[in-house]
Amino acid sequence: MTDQALIAQAAAMRDRAYAPYPRYRVGAALLGSNGKLYGGCNIESAAYPATLCAERTALACAVADGCTSFEKLAVIASGEALCTPCGVCRQLLYEFAPALQVLCCRGDGSYESLGLHQLLPLGFGGSSMD
Ligand SMILES: [Zn+2]
Incomplete structure (x- = not known):
């Protein structure tokens, strides 16, 4: 899957965001090693920590x-x-995919590709407890 196709899916998910409070709508598209695409959008709550x-x-x-x-x-x-x-999110993603490639996008679709190890240096994971 191309970066542009993945970003288009993330942008489509952004439109589904439930964001009535700060109105910060976010979309994500996660490509599984099984080849399937999993979409996500932010879901806000009046009780912000939720x-x-x-x-x-x-x-x-x-x-x-x-x-x-x-x-x-x-x-x-x-x-x-x-x-x-x-x-x-960085911590939870690290749990499953320490070597994940993350396409961090601007609203216009331009992006920077970063490794999760760059976003979360010296991340704590299961092997940290060995
Ligand atoms: Zn997050």
């Missing part, structure tokens, strides 16, 4: 489908700023 990020929504759909290995993630919001996963 809010779910698009990346974790996509990850939850994948794991529920039996996929726990991933190749690439695209994440997109709106505006000119690069959309990068928050710290909580």
